[in-house]
Amino acid sequence: MPSARTDWARLSDQDVVLRARAGHEAAYRELIRRYERPVFALVFRMVRDRELAEDLAQETFVKALNAIESYRPEFKFSSWIFKIANNAAIDHLRRRELDTLSLDGSPHAETPEAMQATALQIGARQETPLETVEAKELGSAIEAAIGSLRPEYRACILLRHVEGRPYEEIAEILNLPLGTVKTYIHRARHELRHSLAHLKE
């Protein structure tokens, strides 16, 4: 039983899940704390709409945590939750065609306030105004290039290079053969290099 001094950081995901299954609210919150950023980032870059990403990320966690009993501890918790998140994003993309991403806000925002509210929040690192503009331009170009990839390529490249997941885990998350994942990542890199070539010039 966890005590008041439970050092959550020392516990593995599996241990935290066991405590959540025993009905400890703090364990649920710990799982959310560990995965809210990566899950949100994945979903956001898949659907390219902040409000929608919030809803889909929330749906992912609610689905996962309410079905915590069905999670099998022999698999990684990260794979399980990324799989649910990816399925939620892919389901949405299948239902709806998306516009290109703008770092200045959601393509579905109708007022300047909504644009501001849905704008992508850049990290707090101190940059000069020129660096900020350059970084934003490059970041925007990369985000747009990733956004133009096929959803399967997009999921592969995000899980590999943003989340740093190994190929085997990506294959498990996306339910694809390992060889297909490698091919998708290779092709995605090729397409991205091609899309970003103009920046070099």
Add this chain to the structure above:
Amino acid sequence: MTRPSGQHLSPDEFDACLSGITSAECSQHLLNCDLCREQLRADRELAEQIASLPLIGPKEGFADRVMASVFIPDPFAIRSFQATRRRLLSSPRSLAIAATFALVLVGSMAGSIIWSLENQDTLASIGTWLFAQTGQALWLGLQGLASNLIEQPWYTGLKSLVENPVRLAVISAAASFVYLGGLLALRRLLALPTQRVAHANV
């Protein structure tokens, strides 16, 4: 093993190089092949650019919004359920007893339903007879109780006590107060532990 001349690095070899694992053979090839060297450099640059995309997270209060829709099972109920399950599954004998009990229960319920459906007239007549007998027994009991009460030596005193409306009101108020006090005490005794108590050690 040496690489056949003219053959470039495979996607797997590029991935290995990107992950920082470069075999001697690949290093040798990269020294001599401008095309692969350039592709590896571009891939490395791209991977770094993607990895340095801004960190983004959901709006504040995300965890609370999620938790509002999450059902947390009661730890006490879980422990009691787990203990029962453990006891039932502890040996083949206990499992067999539980299965037999469940079978007998389900079988008798099914038998009872079938018999009731086939003998509705008998059931109706038994019901009417039982109703009449119960009513008669209750009436006789009530009569016996009343005659017993009247014959008690303290009956006259009690009767004179409740004949005065003021005294009756005082006695009723006192009785109600005692009854309410008892109810409150019972409620406190029987209340389930709250979440706060259940999670005090977390």
